[in-house]
Amino acid sequence: MDSNTYDAIVVGSGMSGGWAAKELTEKGLKTLVLERGRMVKHPDYPTATKDPWDLPYANRITQETRHRKPVQSRTGYPTPANQHWFVDDLDNPYVEEQPFDWLRGYHVGGRSLMWARQSYRFSPMDFEANAKEGVGVPWPVTYDEIAPWYDKAEIFAGISGSSEGLPQLPDGHYLPPHDLNCVEKDFQARIADKLGRKLIIGRCANLTAPLTHNESPQRGTCQARNMCIRGCPFGGYFSSVSATLPSAERTGNMTLLPDQIVYELIYDDAKARASGVRVIDANTGKTTDYFAKVVFLCASALGSAYIMLNSVSSRFPNGFGNDSGELGHNIMDHNKPGGTSAQVEGFLDMAYTGRRPNGFYIPRYRNVGKDKRDYLRGFGYQGRAARANFARLNDSTLMGDELKKAVREAGPWNIGMTAFGEIIPDHRNHMRLDPVKKDKHGLPLLIVNAVVRDNERRMEKDMLSDAAEMLEAAGYKSVTVKSDNYNVGNSIHESGTARMGADPKKSVLNKFNQVHACKNVFVTDGSFMPSFGCQNPSLTYMAFSARAANHAVEELKKGNI
């Protein structure tokens, strides 16, 4: 029994689990990190240095991948360079009552390896919105409370970007910003002039300069390869594999076990505390119990809520900590109804060198200041301008020397951008366990049922037409709006399934990510979000995970948990 007992257990090794592991181990806790997928160690990323000609099928998704990974293939991600990071859907089924794109990887590092690295703070406006508008539950945390933890996360991870002084997108600690290219600068100037809108370089977790601390000697600067999703042997971007887990490892306090599927929290009625977790070995099917004083669930919004719903006891007949009935509900993501692009004339004497792992960002401006719309909240845009490659000549009649000559000249410029819109929490958007169907481990299947609703639909009109308006105002040609059939989950930002709040009757977690009804269980992945802003959420998960872990250590010291 002793060998299965630790001070802390962290379930999941991705964005939030890595942070929990680092903070807990650095504070001296013997910590067991349980990961359901296979081991990945920095810098062993199998495709990271493959040149374009090393990749089969010109790096296009194969029919075999589409067959094995039909859900993951709904994005363009599972190419030969990346497909090993995406789950096999046939082996990992779930039930879509409404179409839901659950894009994920089961391996050490989770989605911190594949993320797009955009790193924005939520603003006071975001933390206050629910309370002001009577939506969902009020945030129990203010911007000022979380700001020091944003500082900590940014400094450790290394975020590049520019300080802009925008109230809706607070500045942080930034490494030098990437360049905007010539056309992006032109667009920036024109929409500022014509529409008073702000375009900035994306804030991203790529090291444009050395880190400002000495805690990550295994990391070097970003080499502008833009192959981040394959894993970076230089450690040029933040992932748990390259950054937080090595820090945890160096303390000597971490035990990291891959291939361990946590399926249940063990509740001790006498002590009114969780005593540990139950695990199935993904390879052998063997079950094991592990015990600890404190448990961190960092298994993703659907993953952590799944474990809680599957943890039924006489105290928690409806799922662990589910006195409020909100567990598994209020699923959010970012609505992404389409993209807008245009052709840009001129600038043919200018290009760029290197491959920038980043784009431009247009921060939210709707319902900011005096702007008032017929919907709540707002959206931001991510995009880039680039010169067209050889594929522009697919539909042409040029042949032979003429064709070769045309390819050797960079093509015309084009510009494109995509809006990410806030989805407001709705109790009806939920997940639950299938009472009948089981997976290959004998565990119940997850059922998901979430759609975008009235507020999102009203916002979509602006999301698409504002982009066209900006590109037209800039004088660009052939402005094309492509509306996509967005499924919830497709932005890979699913969240909200165990929201935090001050009122235990309406929320699952308290302001320190502790389960209201069981204070030694913390949930620090996207589950905790009571609202979602329109910013990419990972930096917020890092900040809350670090804060929760430090709170756990303090509470342990005080004997409160």
Added chain:
Amino acid sequence: MSAIDSPAMLQRREVLKRVAWLMGGAVSAPAALAILQGCSAKDAAPAPGAAAKYKFFKGAQAAVVTAIADAILPHTDTSGALDVGVPAFIDLMLADVYDAAAQERFNKGSAEFEIAASTSGKAFLDRDAAARAEFVKESLEKALAAPREGGKPFILMTRELTLLGFYTSQPGISENMWYQAVPTAYHGCVPVAQMEKPVYWE
């Protein structure tokens, strides 16, 4: 999967481990570049054209596609489609990447292409290089002018795959674009006059 665990790959892992260790120290980016480039050059895949056995092509398809690819991107003072094994690439793409509807469209279209050539004077494969190129160009013009129903027609599929196969091959990239395995930095506004070739597309 097997490529990942090949001896070459394991060797690369070892190299990378060393690189990553060094990165924490003071190794310069150009030094890392040299290590990585040396590594990838050694591992470069052999030209796919080496194998003569096709997975998808039937009958005269291989010969027809080979002739079309050669007409679109012939060997001149620089490499051409056949130098880098484009026909075998197209065969693999059709077999493993394209769905059944696209495969059927390709098969139907290739038959029609041959019939069109025969009825306009001479079987496509019986024509000399210049006449083949002329017929390919005419076919492209017709396909581009025609209303598009249910996906790209055969000749445009073949053209797209020819360009894709060639311009993702090592000679296609290195002879025509400025590809850097490890660029080290992004510069947003560079005069084209300073660049010999367009930067490698992403």
